[in-house]
Amino acid sequence: MPGQHLLGLRARPGLGRLMAATRITPLVHHQLRHSSTAAPRRGPGPLTLTLTSAVALTLGLSIGTLYGRLTSPSKPLQLESHGPNSTSSSLNGPVYAPRMEQLHAAEEIARLLGQDAVAYDEDELEARGHSDWSTSNSPERAVAVVYPRSTEDVVTIAKICNRRNVPMVPYGAGSSVEGNFSQPHGGIIIDFRRMDQVVAVHPEDMDVVVQPGVNWVELNKRLTQQGLFFPMDPSPTATIGGMVSTNCSGTNAFRYGTMKDWVVNLTVVLPDGRVVKTRRRPRKSSAGYNLTQLFVGAEGTLGMVTEITLKLAPVPEETSVAVVPFRDVKDAAAGAAALIRAGITGLAAIEIMDERQMEILNKYGSATVKQRHWAEQPTLFLKFAATKETIGPDILRTERILTEAVGKVPFEFARTKEEEHALWAGRKESLFTMASIRPEGTQMWSTDVAVPISRLADMIEWSKKECSQLGIFASVVGHVGDGNFHVAMMYDPRDKEQTAAVERCVKGMMKKALEMEGTVSGEHGIGIGKKGSLREEVGEETIELMRRIKRAVDPKWVMNPGKIFDWK
Amino acid sequence: MARLAAVGGALPRGLAAQRSLRLGSSAFARASAGVVRFNSNETTPHPPPPPPRRPGASFQGQLTQSISQRLERERADLERLARVRKESPVARNFTLTFVLFFVGSVSWWLGYKYPRDVDPNSTLPLSATKPPVHKTAPVNLEAAWADFVEIVGQENVSTVDTVLQQHATSEWSTHQADPAHKPFCVVFPATTEEVSKVMKVCHTRRIPVVGYSGGTSLEGHYTPTRGGICIDFSRMNKLVALHKEDLDVVVQPGIGWEQLNEELAPHGLFFPPDPGPGACIGGMIGTGCSGTNAYRYGTMKDWVLSLTVVLADGTVIKTRQRPRKSSAGYDLTRLFVGSEGTLGLVTEATLKLAVRPAATSVAVASFPSVRAAADCVARVVADGIPVAAVELLDDDQMKFINATGSTTRKWREAPTIFFKFAGTPTSVKEQVEMVSKLAKHAKAQSFDFARDANEQEELWSARKDALWATMAQRKPGDHVWTGDVAVPMSRLPEIVEATKKDLRASGLTSSIVGHVGDGNFHVILLYGDKERKIAEECVHRMVRRAVEMEGTVTGEHGVGLVKRDYLPHELGEATVDTMRKIKSALDPLCLLNADKVIRIQKPARGEVTDW
Numbered sequence A: 001m002p003g004q005h006l007l008g009l010r011a012r013p014g015l016g017r018l019m020a021a022t023r024i025t026p027l028v029h030h031q032l033r034h035s036s037t038a039a040p041r042r043g044p045g046p047l048t049l050t051l052t053s054a055v056a057l058t059l060g061l062s063i064g065t066l067y068g069r070l071t072s073p074s075k076p077l078q079l080e081s082h083g084p085n086s087t088s089s090s091l092n093g094p095v096y097a098p099r100m101e102q103l104h105a106a107e108e109i110a111r112l113l114g115q116d117a118v119a120y121d122e123d124e125l126e127a128r129g130h131s132d133w134s135t136s137n138s139p140e141r142a143v144a145v146v147y148p149r150s151t152e153d154v155v156t157i158a159k160i161c162n163r164r165n166v167p168m169v170p171y172g173a174g175s176s177v178e179g180n181f182s183q184p185h186g187g188i189i190i191d192f193r194r195m196d197q198v199v200a201v202h203p204e205d206m207d208v209v210v211q212p213g214v215n216w217v218e219l220n221k222r223l224t225q226q227g228l229f230f231p232m233d234p235s236p237t238a239t240i241g242g243m244v245s246t247n248c249s250g251t252n253a254f255r256y257g258t259m260k261d262w263v264v265n266l267t268v269v270l271p272d273g274r275v276v277k278t279r280r281r282p283r284k285s286s287a288g289y290n291l292t293q294l295f296v297g298a299e300g301t302l303g304m305v306t307e308i309t310l311k312l313a314p315v316p317e318e319t320s321v322a323v324v325p326f327r328d329v330k331d332a333a334a335g336a337a338a339l340i341r342a343g344i345t346g347l348a349a350i351e352i353m354d355e356r357q358m359e360i361l362n363k364y365g366s367a368t369v370k371q372r373h374w375a376e377q378p379t380l381f382l383k384f385a386a387t388k389e390t391i392g393p394d395i396l397r398t399e400r401i402l403t404e405a406v407g408k409v410p411f412e413f414a415r416t417k418e419e420e421h422a423l424w425a426g427r428k429e430s431l432f433t434m435a436s437i438r439p440e441g442t443q444m445w446s447t448d449v450a451v452p453i454s455r456l457a458d459m460i461e462w463s464k465k466e467c468s469q470l471g472i473f474a475s476v477v478g479h480v481g482d483g484n485f486h487v488a489m490m491y492d493p494r495d496k497e498q499t500a501a502v503e504r505c506v507k508g509m510m511k512k513a514l515e516m517e518g519t520v521s522g523e524h525g526i527g528i529g530k531k532g533s534l535r536e537e538v539g540e541e542t543i544e545l546m547r548r549i550k551r552a553v554d555p556k557w558v559m560n561p562g563k564i565f566d567w568k
Numbered sequence B: 001m002a003r004l005a006a007v008g009g010a011l012p013r014g015l016a017a018q019r020s021l022r023l024g025s026s027a028f029a030r031a032s033a034g035v036v037r038f039n040s041n042e043t044t045p046h047p048p049p050p051p052p053r054r055p056g057a058s059f060q061g062q063l064t065q066s067i068s069q070r071l072e073r074e075r076a077d078l079e080r081l082a083r084v085r086k087e088s089p090v091a092r093n094f095t096l097t098f099v100l101f102f103v104g105s106v107s108w109w110l111g112y113k114y115p116r117d118v119d120p121n122s123t124l125p126l127s128a129t130k131p132p133v134h135k136t137a138p139v140n141l142e143a144a145w146a147d148f149v150e151i152v153g154q155e156n157v158s159t160v161d162t163v164l165q166q167h168a169t170s171e172w173s174t175h176q177a178d179p180a181h182k183p184f185c186v187v188f189p190a191t192t193e194e195v196s197k198v199m200k201v202c203h204t205r206r207i208p209v210v211g212y213s214g215g216t217s218l219e220g221h222y223t224p225t226r227g228g229i230c231i232d233f234s235r236m237n238k239l240v241a242l243h244k245e246d247l248d249v250v251v252q253p254g255i256g257w258e259q260l261n262e263e264l265a266p267h268g269l270f271f272p273p274d275p276g277p278g279a280c281i282g283g284m285i286g287t288g289c290s291g292t293n294a295y296r297y298g299t300m301k302d303w304v305l306s307l308t309v310v311l312a313d314g315t316v317i318k319t320r321q322r323p324r325k326s327s328a329g330y331d332l333t334r335l336f337v338g339s340e341g342t343l344g345l346v347t348e349a350t351l352k353l354a355v356r357p358a359a360t361s362v363a364v365a366s367f368p369s370v371r372a373a374a375d376c377v378a379r380v381v382a383d384g385i386p387v388a389a390v391e392l393l394d395d396d397q398m399k400f401i402n403a404t405g406s407t408t409r410k411w412r413e414a415p416t417i418f419f420k421f422a423g424t425p426t427s428v429k430e431q432v433e434m435v436s437k438l439a440k441h442a443k444a445q446s447f448d449f450a451r452d453a454n455e456q457e458e459l460w461s462a463r464k465d466a467l468w469a470t471m472a473q474r475k476p477g478d479h480v481w482t483g484d485v486a487v488p489m490s491r492l493p494e495i496v497e498a499t500k501k502d503l504r505a506s507g508l509t510s511s512i513v514g515h516v517g518d519g520n521f522h523v524i525l526l527y528g529d530k531e532r533k534i535a536e537e538c539v540h541r542m543v544r545r546a547v548e549m550e551g552t553v554t555g556e557h558g559v560g561l562v563k564r565d566y567l568p569h570e571l572g573e574a575t576v577d578t579m580r581k582i583k584s585a586l587d588p589l590c591l592l593n594a595d596k597v598i599r600i601q602k603p604a605r606g607e608v609t610d611w
């Protein structure tokens, strides 16, 4: 039955053809030929034989079919088996429509949403199929990009794609770095750039309702009048939809937590086109399963987020920045750990940059940054956010705790707003500066692990040692305030040996992080790059549980397939 | 055939999805139709075909033709007779059996493997559910009892009636439990392995299971509506490992939050969520609880790093290790928090800890009206003053506190806000000053703050004893109902005032207390058996008001049995159907705390009250 495999999941003609096939088995044929004339009967005659086997055939078929179907829903939870309700094709994984079919789906969408809502342009597809920032890109490309304008548009898209078995890949700003939006199975990209409205601001409830295409920097610009802000700060280009889906964080996470802590509710279009809103607008709730946070960090594999209510924080009355260079990375990490444990309320961010980063600042930083001479040593960047009265004592206390932890260190804090900006700019520019000096042809591999605070110093030191043996540019930056840091490495992808070495090094780092009871992804997500590592982190059984959830919500496995974990 | 069709019609009645039901019977119909045709076309003996008559053929010709035909026929008959004689009856019967068996099993296999459509739906509507089949016949339960005894020892399986009663409902539950709803036995496991083994027994024997930790939940959370067994975690009450340096702790589910905090105090750490006295970590995870500290520290879900969970079939999973943050895969941890034991049983939890603040203080301000009090709270929240707790007690509540005389002070019987401050001595002093300014601005009639630890204790105890003070007003036979909703901050004064008015009109003794910093408040109602209906309706109206104000039907107490039918109104059918789909994916046999949070079976007529 090759025809049914095409669409994967439908196979109507099976039974009829089956009957036809059995009807002409030689055995039966033989019986039939001799049934018309009377033959001496001893034992059952051919007629009886035929009739009974026909009944057996029917009974067998129908009971088998029904049994298979009836048992499936109540099949006991068995993590390793799929139960007999899966189709023969879906047993081996979902089967997607071929590219031509996918194009037809795109055309159908264009007919319903308008021609300008769909693009087939190669450049547009290429731009969304690949990222220089990303360590994992897949060679396949989608067949089209669609630009919905509303939740209803997204519903239309989902219905068509689900019916036609076309993969759907949501896309925000494309700043994610683990291949989270690549299209290993082709399909259609749903780009949310036209859904970029701030729907409602509720200053008195300290929340805001936005569409997924809203950029967080723009949002914060709009909110300053209200004295409010949204604390997550990943890539300056990132959109709320993508931030929700990677459960991002950033420098503010030490004080303010991560994305999951800031989402009040989500409107999600499920793969079959149904729309769910996970909550209304209470600040807290115990009403039913926490779907909100199931969709946060799901990387678009369970549905498409089309509206988000976010909590907001009041802009702190007073902020300041301090920069503290240390003898070595180990000391810096130890200092950070001491600060975390001290529970200083005014401390909002603890960031680390190693000596390589500081060197880059001195050499290639912007004018503001280059103005001062940075000590080329592992450095902690500290941000304070508090009231006018408490900020002073908090800064003093911070200095005291660092001294207690690692001895006297040069502790420099900003006395003016300009100084504050100049100091923090150092931290902010690091990644872009690094990217801009990247030699032609090389790629950047940025790892992202998090470990319990007590293991942080060991982990950073270990990683630095491993990377330095590679003989390539490698440098540590990170949000050490929550035990999370990145190692950025520049390597030449054409150099097979080097690439393999970098890969080995990264794998080693993951392994080490897990040994230290950490995680393989502090904030970037799993995408296609870290599927293997995730399995090592949580174990096959836990992955199987995630699969169960995925299969329940996305039975046809059409939402951003190939990410986080595979079908099998 | 007719009988068969009838069987076919009856069989699929309980199919999971209507869609597959339709498919099922149509496939069946197709199959049967095929057979009928099969019979009539091929097997009914036809009358011998009339000899072909060719016009113009001679008589002679016709004669020779017919003779030769007859000869041929006879020859064939003879041949066949000879052949048939050779076959013994045994061989024939054997052939028949073989053919039947072969055809039957091949076609069964084909039918079984017949590719079915994947149900393309992302949700599971109530109308498509089929009632779970549990095996709670005494024979099965008694056999299971023997299995449990083997796993945990006889002393840890109880069938004593008082124990069973205690695990069925409580005095403070808002759900009036059916006396028949009690567990067959209570099992007290000591390890994750034991829980897993017990769960495996229940899974193979299809026995429903309810988890039980502190038993302080309020909405009928652990009432065993389908019998079965209760797993009590009270023996699993150990602190497994304290990682002081990492600010986290690994505990078993049966440890109480008060006990945990006692053990943490010497290390200068504490665990912020503070629900009812006696509550344990397992149940707190179950309900996604919070408490007075939630304004500053967030709710239970913010304090769980990782969970070890025994799933419905006994599989043990761990959701994470111990990183402070992670973006690795689905957030299963938070899916289990607040799932009320319907998705799995928590047997170990890694919790975040907070550093015990260097200094704390308490202040109490009374206001002319609830609205004035709420305004003050709104200002404090908007200014981002990091107070540790903001609690509202209304005039009735203050009156009851005076009446019990549990504190030495006489309180002004007006809407009152209790503030808790935490931080360094300077920051606490500063916070107190700022709040006092805001309170005056909001027309506070008084503002007192504690000057020392004793006074702090004294002031705060009034807040803590609120429920007991109200319960002390009970007449004999009275019950208590604690209602719980939350709304966006700006709607709080409105809903509190409306609810207050409604309560006054109802004539019931009642008070309002709330964790108002996050828009959450409770009513405490006292009612006699005859007033049950009035109380129900009061709470119902309050819940409806909260939903209309974009709030939630439960801020922290959870859904249990009482609030299931509110969920579709708060969240929409599709959202609840998604939850149901997840429930059925994780627990297809519906063994775990069946009927809680979401319905798994269509309600009986009249069971659901109108919205």
Ligand SMILES: Cc1cc2nc3c(=O)[nH]c(=O)nc-3n(C[C@H](O)[C@H](O)[C@H](O)COP(=O)(O)OP(=O)(O)OC[C@H]3O[C@@H](n4cnc5c(N)ncnc54)[C@H](O)[C@@H]3O)c2cc1C
Residues within 6 Å of the ligand: A133, A169, A170, A171, A172, A173, A174, A175, A176, A177, A180, A181, A192, A212, A233, A234, A235, A236, A237, A238, A239, A240, A241, A242, A243, A244, A245, A246, A247, A248, A249, A250, A251, A299, A300, A301, A303, A304, A305, A306, A431, A432, A523, A524, A560
């Ligand atoms: C310079 C730089 C700095 C960075 N710094 C940080 C940092 O400090 N912290 C941090 O956490 N990350 C950081 N990142 C990573 C990145 O910014 C985050 O992962 C961000 O959340 C991605 O947002 P996006 O809008 O670009 O999403 P995309 O990359 O477009 O998408 C991310 C994922 O979300 C899915 N998705 C997008 N929109 C939707 C939707 N509406 N519904 C459902 N799924 C959707 C996509 O399918 C994809 O799986 C950095 C990246 C760069 C390039």
Ligand SMILES: Cc1cc2nc3c(=O)[nH]c(=O)nc-3n(C[C@H](O)[C@H](O)[C@H](O)COP(=O)(O)OP(=O)(O)OC[C@H]3O[C@@H](n4cnc5c(N)ncnc54)[C@H](O)[C@@H]3O)c2cc1C
Residues within 6 Å of the ligand: B172, B210, B211, B212, B213, B214, B215, B216, B217, B218, B221, B222, B233, B253, B274, B275, B276, B277, B278, B279, B280, B281, B282, B283, B284, B285, B286, B287, B288, B289, B290, B291, B292, B340, B341, B342, B344, B345, B346, B347, B467, B556, B557, B593, B596
């Ligand atoms: C006086 C009083 C004051 C209260 N104040 C508050 C308050 O301020 N804030 C608040 O949030 N709540 C409050 N509550 C409600 C109650 O304390 C909380 O709901 C608490 O979280 C219940 O914990 P428990 O250990 O008693 O759970 P239980 O009642 O034993 O169980 C609660 C639920 O969790 C499930 N469960 C139990 N153990 C496990 C396990 N190991 N794994 C999986 N599921 C499990 C049960 O099946 C049940 O569904 C109060 C209650 C009282 C009586």
